[in-house]
Amino acid sequence: MAMSQPATRPASKPVAVPANPRFSSGPCAKPPVFKLDNLADAPLGRSHRAAVGKDKLKAAIDQTRAVLGVPADYKIGIVPASDTGAYEMAMWTMLGERPAEMVAWESFGAGWVTDAVKQLKIEHTVHTADYGEIVDMAALNYNNDVCFTWNGTTSGVRMPNGDAIPADRSGLTLCDATSAAFAMDLPWDKLDVTTFSWQKVLGGEAAHGMLILSPRAVARLESYTPPWPLPKIFRLTKGGKLIDGIFSGATINTPSMLCVEDYLQALDWARSVGGLTGLIARANANAQAIWDFCDAHDWIANLAVDPATRSNTSVCLKFTDDRITDGAAFAKAVAKRLEAEAVAFDIGAYRDAPAGLRIWCGGTVETSDIEALLPWLDWAFHAEIEALSHA
Incomplete structure (x- = not known):
């Protein structure tokens, strides 16, 4: 509900400024210790298939498993085209064996719905919720495959x-966790396919x-051949067997070393702050600072309706003052003013989302910078x- 208050502009600008004003939701802020000099050990000009390249790629996989606590019998692969490429790869290679439950409560989930409905054209049921709400996940038919985002x-x-x-x-769960991995506790036993990108919570490139992939996902790949052609970069099996090299560092195409x-440097930093537990705590502290601010000011609120579903990474806010007649223009003006002061970059709401602001709170952001921004x-x-x- 819109609120009105006799708001008076503060007499002067705040004095303290964030040390790092980068609050973009992707690509996200680099780890606080990042320096270009830290990348000097990159084997530039060497083949990714040379021993040094394969060792680096395998280390990225092994350290991902260690930090995230991925079960030993799950496969982890580095694939092209960011989270989008990873999720598309999963959909195009595994869906169609049975009906799919397509779930969306924001724009990226809606994109996966479009793929299933208009591109793959598989048997499906679509479940949607408005921005700020979430689908009733208990109402889905899990004997079908279920596609959803963990964090919108x-x-x-x-x-x-x-x-x-x-x-x-009986079905597979396909989870887009790109803004959740390294900031939220993912229940691996409930997830058969999980995707994310380096550029989100760890601030990678x-x-x-x-x-x-869970063992159940691997079994699907080895027992099911989809009826549509697969481009080379989507092919995860050969002769009915998983191409295991993909999951030990033999990437499908050439990665940037x-x-x-x-990414390896970001994983090192993640361990230095307490691993997954430390990263979650940092994100929680950042988000809590904003939630407390909203509680203290009746002209701004969290877009998430239920506090239990509030993101601790991509914190989305809406203005609630009833003097605002054009919400999109007002939010854009606020974001522009903050950018002009070099205190917050790239915090406007996503183009398809309701008007407002979006402040990234993942673990690479310092709580002191959030507190200085508010x-x-x-x-x-x-x-x-x-x-x-x-x-």
């Missing part, structure tokens, strides 16, 4: 847990995706309200 990057709404997913399901080195957000809001009154 453009809505700030996440799965609270995996309790709704039955252990005795773009264009590389991670594909994690500079990006691989950057008084500026207060100042920018009041400045724009004042501008409206003189318009």
Whole structure:
């Protein structure tokens, strides 16, 4: 509900500024210790199939498993085209064996729905919820394959847990976890296919995706051949058997060894802050600072309706003051004002999402920078309200 208050613009701008104003939701802020010099060990100009390249790629896989706690019998592969490539690869190689439950509560989930409905044209049921809401995951038919995002990057709404997913399901669960991995506790026994990219929670470079397969997913790949042609970069089997080299560092196409080195450095940093537990704690602290700010100001609120589903990475906010007649223009003006002051870059809501702001709170962001940003957000809001009154 829109709220009105006799808001008065603060007399002066805040003094403290974030040390790092990069709050983009992707590519995300680099780890606080990042330096280009740290990448000096990258085997540039060497083949990724040489021993040094294969060792680096295998280390990226092994360290991913260690930090995330991925079970030993799950396969982890580095694939092309970021999270999008990884998730498309899973859909095009595994779906169609049975009907699919397509789940969306924001734009990226909606994209997977489009693929299943208009491209693959498989038998399906679509389940959607508005931005700020979430689908009732307990109502799905898990004897079918289920495709969903764990965290809605453009809505700030996440799965609270995996309790709704039955252990005795017959279908596969395909989870896009790109803004959840390394910031949320993923229940691996409930996830058959999990994808993410380096450029989100660990602040890695773009264009590389991670594909994690349970034994059940591997069994599907080895027992089912989809009726449509598969491009080379999607092929995970040969002669009815998994191409196991993909999951030990023999990538389908040429990866950037500079990006691989950057990811390895990010994983080293992740371990230094306490691994997954430490990363979750950092993201929680960042998000909590914003939630507390919203609780103290009645002109702004979390887009997520249920506190249990609030994202601790892509925190999406909406303005609730009833003096705002054009929400999109107002939010854009606030974001532009903050960028002009070099205190917050790239925090506008996603283009398909409701008008508002989106502030990245993953573990590479320092809580002190979030805390320094918030008084500026207060100042920018009041400045724009004042501008409206003189318009």
